[in-house]
Amino acid sequence: MSVTSSPEATAATDTSADAPVTTVATLEPVAEAQASAEAAHGDTHTTTAHAEEHASGGLPQFQTEHWAGQMVWLVIIFLVLFVLIAKVFAPRLRKVIDTRGATIAEDLANARAIRDEAEAQAKDAAAETAAAHVAARKLAADAKAKAAAEQAAAQAKEDARLNAVLAESEASIRAKRDEALSHVTEIATDTASALIEKLTGKAPTKTALTAALKKA
């Protein structure tokens, strides 16, 4: 500690380009002083403060003889990196990112178009189904109506046939009854003539029988 603060040491710390060994040597006592843990912080502080006092001491960064070389190299390295980024890396990355964006946008547009198409198709299918339903219902109703009409026609025909048969039968019965009734006088005449002939032994005349029957 005392060594660092002494004027001799500071003079030695004011190094030039060809005396790097001196710098290390002067810094050595500081390091030793720091062996005690409590003193270490204070020492670092002293060294820094010391460096600020004498621009070229303490912190090695203030040794200006190394500045120019570092600066020149930095500019060279920086420019190399700059040119590579500007001409190679950035365009490549921008291209791939833009391509990705375009691809995603395109895929999305395609997907959207396909979805719209599918929706339209679904709508068409629904419309077709509805139309088919209507047609089927109409067909069923038609069939029903036709069947009913056919049945009604058949029924009417059958009714007509039966009515005709009935009328015919009634007519024939009436004719037969009339015919039978017309024979009644004849049978009665015959019967009466036979009865009289049996009783009297002499056949009555026709006129007498007719008159008698007419009285009866």
Place this chain on the structure above:
Amino acid sequence: MADPLHQFQIQKVVDLPVIDVAGVPVDLSITNSVLAMLIGVGAVIVFFSLTTARASIIPGRFQVMAEGLFGLIDDLAESIIGHDGRAFFPFVFTLFLFILSCNLVGMTTYFTATSQLAVTAMLAILTIGTVIVVGILRNGLGFFKLFCPSGVPLLILPILIPIEIISFLMRPITLTLRLFGNMVGGHIVMKVFAGFIVALASAGVAGYLGGFVSLTAVVALTALEFLVAYLQAFVFAVLACVYLNDVVNLHHH
């Protein structure tokens, strides 16, 4: 015990000649600082070369990482600068990746290039230089309207203009010192606590507890430093965008 400042010491790795540029000696030797930058930026270049060489629409894991970093800064530039943000994206992205990679190389304990004042100062100079060049190219002398906001009463202008000029001049200094201070401070604290572990543990059984506490602190600080490494790179990128926006959209002021 190791000196916590020794980690910032510049050492030559490959000796190269010193050249004189306008009377200023420029030592082109590859130092540990330069090597750390080369390692960090080299890793960035390898990573982006591999991930973007066969970039596919359906990305792999590493491509997702690359696109994540790309998207982060791209969105940042567009949200702050607006439609013109794309033009400045390569610059901001380079800044971000450069600082992030150097910070992360620092976390692997090799060397933290961003803890060098020369490096952070040069980054700030590059940023402010770009801002000034872009401002003058786009606005001509209208660039100086930056120091004279419109819609301000005339009476206030004599006070406001010096304040604006000073705040503009402070920008490179704050950019430099923010990154520098964060990296230096974090790494010194980590080194100091790591030193405590050895110092206390070697003090005997009584020191074991203290050593263990220090060890816990180092683990926690390392996690924090990873956050700081990312955050400082991001903050630098955000500020670069903000400063560029000032000159790009000057007429909106």
